[in-house]
Amino acid sequence: MLDQLPLSRKQLRSIAQATARINIWSGAIRSGKTIASLLAFLIAISTAPTTGLIVVVGRSLQTIERNVLDPLQTIELFGPLARQVHHTRGATTATILGRTIHLIGAADARAEGRLRGLTASLAYVDEATLIPEGFWNQLLGRLSVPGARLFGTTNPDGPGHWLKKRFLDRANELDLRAWHFTLDDNPSLAPAYVAALKAEYVGLWYRRFIDGAWVQAEGAVYDMWQPDTMVVDLLPQMQRILGVGVDYGTVNAFSALLLGLGVDGRLYVVSEYRHDSRITRRQLTDAQYSQGLRNWLEVNDAQPEWLFIDPSAASFMTQLWTDGVPGVAKADNDVLDGIRSVGVALGSGRLLVHRSCQGLIDELPGYSWDDSAAAKGIDKPLKVNDHSCDALRYVLHSTAHEWRGLLRTDLRPAA
Known part of the structure; x- marks a missing residue:
């Protein structure tokens, strides 16, 4: 044999x-x-x-x-x-x-x-x-x-x-x-396959999965994030609205992100709905969040294929079902695999963010690995100012099986 x-x-x-x-x-x-x-x-x-x-x-x-x-x-x-x-x-x-x-x-x-x-x-x-x-x-x-x-x-x-x-x-x-x-x-x-694999991984995941190195997760989670090239003012026409990712919060911020696939073959974070009760000094009920989410989708003239909700937000999902919102599903909450999906999309130049998504733009640079956990051999991001980052991970990773095969293959990582 x-x-x-x-x-x-x-x-x-x-x-x-x-x-x-x-x-x-x-x-x-x-x-x-x-x-x-x-x-x-x-x-x-x-x-x-x-x-x-x-x-x-x-x-x-x-x-x-x-x-x-x-x-x-x-x-x-x-x-x-x-x-x-x-x-x-x-x-x-x-x-x-x-x-x-x-x-x-x-x-x-x-x-x-x-x-x-x-x-x-x-x-x-x-x-x-x-x-x-x-x-x-x-x-x-x-x-x-x-x-x-x-x-x-x-x-x-x-x-x-x-x-x-x-x-x-x-x-x-x-x-x-x-x-x-x-x-x-x-x-x-085949050499072409090896080249494709190397293009798909960036940062920490490249060093581990391509170089095969035992390296510590440290610093910024998305160290490939470059707002100068990854934040856009104009959006192309969307051929699909893949989904919405929702990170639920009452005391903490509530964040929802709309993910679309553009006709140019890239993924776009099209819009953000965010409510931070610490800033507004007003907490909303599940029914109010549901209404706000539906109003936001109507303003964006968006009919997402799926709404991926923070799996811990059972009461909010029940509210959405009661309100007849279609496509509601639990988000895939595998943190490390989800971070890897976001990193691949960002590092390959396949994911861009509209400038209106200010919560996400503010959070991405500071989203960092927990050094104390890394010293114990555990990969874990710090749970600080991560609500829009979580919403992005929910929608991007939960739809990965949809978009990985649809994106342009000739894109290069951002310079």
């Missing part, structure tokens, strides 16, 4: 050397680390002891299906072996090479309970930096069968992350082997 795939020397070496108790493949996206780790995992399954369970761990069952099982079932990657990978969507077990594989989602510390009483001989961990440290420690404790091994993959995180500090940096002290991959380590990638 190995001689049928265009594997690099580093991939082959990592597969052959993955005999330690802990084996970790880290580095850039699309660098070949996942394929190498999955091949090593298949080989390990074929020789694993019959005592002890085999488990695959990921942030959720859905990510396990997408990142592990779907590739394993791809004929182009694994040939005839792909036919020996059987899984029913949504099931918590799979069958690989005749062995039952247990699939465990580990989104938070509560997932540790799923390991209680378990004895394992082999484990595969997808996106290891996203797994709670307590779960990881519990899993290592459950790998108690003689010769048990753990295979893990990860993109780099901050240098203070527990996986780097407690394991990767101590590889010489532990029964651990690790391999670091860059895009150049994947011989199957």
Whole structure:
């Protein structure tokens, strides 16, 4: 099988050397680390002891299906072996090479309970930096069968992350082997695709996902923001009004942003509705916010496809539904993925902001990473003056599946 795939020397070496108790493949996206780790995992399954369970761990069952099982079932990657990978969507077990594989989602510390009483001989961990440290420690404790091994993959995180500090940096002290991959380590990638990947990531995400560096999140979250070139006075005709992002606030500011796709192939923050009770000294009810939002949309002659609301604002969503407002939905509130979507759109020159959106324009330069959290290995923005930034993240990330394939590909990052 190995001689049928265009594997690099580093991939082959990592597969052959993955005999330690802990084996970790880290580095850039699309660098070949996942394929190498999955091949090593298949080989390990074929020789694993019959005592002890085999488990695959990921942030959720859905990510396990997408990142592990779907590739394993791809004929182009694994040939005839792909036919020996059987899984029913949504099931918590799979069958690989005749062995039952247990699939465990580990989104938070509560997932540790799923390991209680378990004895394992082999484990595969997808996106290891996203797994709670307590779960990881519990899993290592459950790998108690003689010769048990753990295979893990990860993109780099901050240098203070527990996986780097407690394991990767101590590889010489532990029964651990690790391999670091860059895009150049994947011989199957076309140069044009590599160039496109490099154009899609900026700032922190470029350094981590393209360079494969363990770097700290510090300074401005959107360090690519340049108001001189990204704030516009005139808007082109909009071919679509993709949505509205709403960050709900009563004591704090209430902010709504209207996102459109222009005929020129760029995204535009067209307009902003904002009410700050600390400035106006007047708090509004859900009904008043609903009326204000509808009046604002009417003034802008806008019929957005979706209204993405702060997921914590359940009462406000109920008010909108009562008022018959169409397209109301909970926003995707994955903070880091949402920040990445905004950063990609800004850094590639694909997102511009109309000058009337003053709340957003004022907030973007000061939206910063929390240094105290970064020192603990946690990426978290400061929760200060971030209401319009949150509204932007809600609408941009929640519609990412719509706009990523629609934008012009010849745009360049702002100078």
